[in-house]
Amino acid sequence: MLALSKGIDVLTYLNEARTDSAQNIATRLGMSRPTACRILATLEDCGIVARERHSNIFKIARGARSLNSGLTDENWALWIAGLVIYELQDEILWPTDLATHENGEMVIRESTHSLSPYSIESRMVGSRFPLLNGSLGRAYISFCPDAEREEILFYMQKSASAKGRAFSVERVHRMIEHTRARGFGSRQPKKRIRSASIAVPVRFGGRVIACVDVIWIASAIEFESAVRMFLPPLIRAQKRIEHELSIRRNDERSEVAGSNSSSFPRIRRPWSAVRRLQETLASPVLEYH
Amino acid sequence: MTYKRIRSLSRGIGVLQHLNAVGSATAAEIARDMRLPRPTVYRILDVLVDQRLIYQSPSQKSVYRVTGNVRRLSAGLMEEDWSAAAAVLAEYSNVLLWPMDLAVYEDGAMTVLESTRGSTAFSAGFGWAGRQRPVLSSALGRAFLAFAGEVDRQAFVDAHWSNSMPEEVAASLEAAMSVVKSEGYAVFEDREHSAPGELALPIRKAGVFVASLGLSWDRRIIDTATFVARKLGDLDRVRGMLESQFVRFE
Numbered sequence: 001m002l003a004l005s006k007g008i009d010v011l012t013y014l015n016e017a018r019t020d021s022a023q024n025i026a027t028r029l030g031m032s033r034p035t036a037c038r039i040l041a042t043l044e045d046c047g048i049v050a051r052e053r054h055s056n057i058f059k060i061a062r063g064a065r066s067l068n069s070g071l072t073d074e075n076w077a078l079w080i081a082g083l084v085i086y087e088l089q090d091e092i093l094w095p096t097d098l099a100t101h102e103n104g105e106m107v108i109r110e111s112t113h114s115l116s117p118y119s120i121e122s123r124m125v126g127s128r129f130p131l132l133n134g135s136l137g138r139a140y141i142s143f144c145p146d147a148e149r150e151e152i153l154f155y156m157q158k159s160a161s162a163k164g165r166a167f168s169v170e171r172v173h174r175m176i177e178h179t180r181a182r183g184f185g186s187r188q189p190k191k192r193i194r195s196a197s198i199a200v201p202v203r204f205g206g207r208v209i210a211c212v213d214v215i216w217i218a219s220a221i222e223f224e225s226a227v228r229m230f231l232p233p234l235i236r237a238q239k240r241i242e243h244e245l246s247i248r249r250n251d252e253r254s255e256v257a258g259s260n261s262s263s264f265p266r267i268r269r270p271w272s273a274v275r276r277l278q279e280t281l282a283s284p285v286l287e288y289h
Numbered sequence: 290m291t292y293k294r295i296r297s298l299s300r301g302i303g304v305l306q307h308l309n310a311v312g313s314a315t316a317a318e319i320a321r322d323m324r325l326p327r328p329t330v331y332r333i334l335d336v337l338v339d340q341r342l343i344y345q346s347p348s349q350k351s352v353y354r355v356t357g358n359v360r361r362l363s364a365g366l367m368e369e370d371w372s373a374a375a376a377v378l379a380e381y382s383n384v385l386l387w388p389m390d391l392a393v394y395e396d397g398a399m400t401v402l403e404s405t406r407g408s409t410a411f412s413a414g415f416g417w418a419g420r421q422r423p424v425l426s427s428a429l430g431r432a433f434l435a436f437a438g439e440v441d442r443q444a445f446v447d448a449h450w451s452n453s454m455p456e457e458v459a460a461s462l463e464a465a466m467s468v469v470k471s472e473g474y475a476v477f478e479d480r481e482h483s484a485p486g487e488l489a490l491p492i493r494k495a496g497v498f499v500a501s502l503g504l505s506w507d508r509r510i511i512d513t514a515t516f517v518a519r520k521l522g523d524l525d526r527v528r529g530m531l532e533s534q535f536v537r538f539e
Contacts, residue, residue: 065419
């Protein structure tokens with residue numbers, strides 16, 4: 001697996017150098033020329049690098065895009081916000097979740113439920129919720145761009161009429177107005193669901209790319225006092241994520257710069273997965289000679 | 290001089306490409322989808338984690354996702370010609386709302402040059418940029434092929450059938466292409482209902498059909514007829530913008 005590691009070093013270097021010869025790459029990365037040549041030939045086969053015509057000069061090829069095309073807005077948000085919800089949970093103790101929108105549903109992508117001392121009906125990572133029923137989805141649809149909201153409502157109406165169900169757009173609009181006026185999505189306890197929750201959107205590039213919520217047992221804390229307690233830290237988490245996203249995405253050198261200007265989540269008892277995630281947010285690994 | 294290829298490197302690259310194509314996955318899923326032994330996959334994932342290119346979800350440790358650091362792996366790609374196209378696509382991504390792809394024909398397949406996958410309100414598979422799409426079983430390919438000149442079409446036939454195309458294939462292809470030509474757009478729907486639907490228009494550069502513009506959607510959300518009627522006009526506008534961009538380049 002050393003070869004994979006060296007291959008990535010070569011690729012990282014070539015991306016910065018734009019073009020270079022096998023000999024130079026070998027010298028700069030402290031490897032033998034045959035090793036560099038084998039790595040470059042393999043990467044060339046994969047369509048990741050290409051040789052300039054009739055020369056031994058290499059450059060990055062189109063296929064390299066396939067190595068980061070999965071870095072969606074949502075994946076950016078998950079990478080950066082994953083730790084922030086743990087820090088939030090550390091502060092407020094009640095469980096927190098991070099969810100993204102997927103074609104009319106909210107999908108829970110990170111959750112601190114297993115850590116929280118308060119046990120609430122479990123919400124598994126990967127579980128899906130309709131947009132209109134929970135605080136996460138309500139925050140999403142209320143704060144997403146108008147064109148997107150109209151599209152979502154169009155699909156909802158279309159699907160309701162196909163199933164012969166009634167669908168009141170007016171009711172949805174009333175919910176959205178209420179959500180916007182308060183600045184967060186909310187869900188009150190109902191029937192067998194004993195918990196309540198509030199959620200805020202994470203915005204980037206004019207879109208809502210994730211939502212963060214807090215859940216508590218409704219009988220333990222009255223709704224308005226819970227809002228007074230939880231909303232300020234929830235909004236701090238939201239601002240923190242939005243700030244980190246804008247630094248890291250707008251600055252080409254952000255991998256380096258980000259570590260100075262950002263303040264990374266301090267979690268009281270970091271376990272291994274958290275520590276390793278923190279490392280990925282810190283700095284690049286490669287050093288040139 | 291030819292150098293021996295390094296299998297562990299090409300496999301590692303393959304795993305990283307796969308993770309990009311699916312968004313997130315467990316080691317078991319990767320091993321299954323890529324037909325690799327699980328210990329191999331774990332070793333590869335460990336290296337990629339050490340390189341800070343991927344991480345394990347803290348809430349569900351079996352799930353791996355890419356970090357923002359993967360951006361460095363194609364930052365040095367120089368293709369000035371298409372960057373203006375990327376700007377057009379980005380500008381319209383909030384209008385179309387579903388993912389758009391711009392692809393060119395290259396060596397018997399459609400290569401996706403630019404894509405809005407990753408920053409659209411709705412999703413229909415992602416991680417397509419830099420990848421190849423089949424010509425016959427994609428709307429991108431069908432839109433291109435129907436309008437392609439004789440030379441390109443012959444090149445495609447030669448790339449896939451060494452002698453000549455079997456007659457029944459040629460006949461069904463001819464029929465499908467004439468539908469695309471008369472409608473002006475191509476639609477492709479996989480037999481599997483969960484697979485995304487795809488709508489595509491051919492693109493001209495200096496009067497020659499060189500590329501195609503696709504729009505994908507989730508067929509479980511909306512039916513084909515409604516989707517095409519709702520989006521075709523907007524997609525055509527984007528095509529117009531792209532074609533006028535190209536003219537400015539020459």
